[in-house]
Amino acid sequence: MTYKISGSSSLREIMGDLIVYRNLIPSDPRLPSVDALRDDLGLGDRPLPRKAEPEYGRVVAEMLRRARALDLPGTTVQRLVYIGDTRLNDGTAFRNLCAAGEWPGWCFIGRDTMGQPAQVEVEGDLYVANRWSALPDFLRYVQAQGIALDEETALVIDIDKTAIGARGRNDGVIDEARVEGVRRTVADLLGPNYNQDAFGAAYDELNQAPYYGLTADNQDYLAYICLILGAGLWALEAVVDGVRSGALGQFTDLISRVEERRGELAGTGLTSIHDDVWRRVQGGDPTPFKAFRYNEYLTTVGRFGAGMGATVEQALARLIAITAEVREAALSLHESGVLVFGVSDKPDEASVPSAQQAEQGMLPLHHLETVVIGE
Secondary structure, X not given: OOOEEEEEEOHHHHHOOOEEOOOOOOOOOOOOOHHHHXXXXXXXXXXXXXXXXXXXHHHHHHHHHHHHHHHOOOOOOOEEEEEEOOOOHHHHHHHHHHHHHOOOEEEEEEOOOOXXXXXXXXXXXXXXXXXXXXXXXXXXHHHHOOOOOOOOEEEEEEOEOOOEOOOOOOHHHHHHHHHHHHHHHHHHHHHXXXXXXXXXXXXXXXXXXXXXXXXXXXXXXXXXXXXXXXOOOOOHHHHHHHHHHOOOOOHHHHHHHHHHOHHHHHHHOOHHHHHHHHHHHHOOOOOOOHHHHHHHHHHHHOOOOOOOOOOHHHHHHHOOOEEHHHHHHHHHHHHOOXXXXXXXXXXXXXXXXXXXXXXXOOOOHHHOOEEEEEO
16 A cells, blocks of 8 residues: 555544534534433433444434534435444444434445455445545445435544544554553653553553453543552552452442542542542543543644655654545535534543633644545
C-alpha cells in the first residue's frame, strides 16, 4: 500500500456538529441529549447506554430523525449506511440502529491489512474489507442492492479508528495519546514517587484480555488501578493473583477494598482523587476518572496537526490523520443529500475542552485541523 497526504481538514467539514461522543450529548445544540429523550424513549433512569447496547441504537436513531427534520422538514430517514472498523462493536451498533429505526441498511467494516492481497467478505449486511480504499466499491455495491443514496438515507460514521486514525494505518497514534494520558495522570498524582518502569509493567500486563473482567476494557479503571499500584497500596502480583483466583472479578471488587483501607490513603495524598472516583463508580458513571480523561484530551489534541513538511511516514507515526477515503465518501454522499452523522465512544471529557479551556481558544476534537492521508 502506498499512502499520500492530500492536505488537511477537520471532521467538522465532513459532518458539521452532527456528532455525539460517549455521553450522547450532540455537539449541535439544536438536537436533544439522551437525558432530554429519556421520557420519550422510556429509558427511565437507566445508566448511560454504551455503543453496542440496544438503547444506544434507540437514542441515536431518534437523533437521526431529528437531525433530518432540521434541514429537510417533511423528509424522513428510510435507510441507513454505516462505516466502522470493528465487526463486533460497530456491527452490533449498526444492527441495533437498523432495528430501532426499522430501516434496511448496509455496514462497511474496514481496516488496512499490510502484506495481504485486497479482499472483501460479505457477511449478511456487513461488507468487510481489508482496505479502506474499498469504500467506493462498497457504495456501488450498496446501490446495486437497492439502497438509494439520497435525502432519505443516513450515513453514520464511527469516529475513532475509522474517520480518524484508520485501523491498520494510523490507529496506533490514538492508542499512544491515551497511554500518555494515563502516564501523565499517574505521574502528576504520584509526584516523586512515580516509577516509569513500574507503571509500564503494570499497564502492559493489565491492558490485556485476561484482565477484562477486572478492567472491563475501561481505561478509567485501568488508570485508577495503575495509580493505586504506583502508590504502593497494592502489588501487581497481588492483582494478578486476585484475577486468577476470582477474588478480583470486577473493578468494584478492587475499589471497594481500597475504600476499606481509607486510612492508608491519607499518607499518599490520593484521598480526594479516590473519593471522586469512588463516588462516580457508585453513581454508575462509565468514565469515573475525570483527571485522566482531561489529560487524554490534551495528549490527543497534541497529535492533531497539518503535518507541514512531514513525509507520509512521519505524519502517520506522529499525527492522528483523517482517513481520506472516509472523508471523500462522506462529502460525496452529503452532496447527494445524504444525512452525515458521527458517533464516538470516546468520553466527552477527552474530546471537548472544559469551559476554561474553551475560553483559552481550545476546540472540540472534531473542529481541529489535521492531516488527511489515504491510498
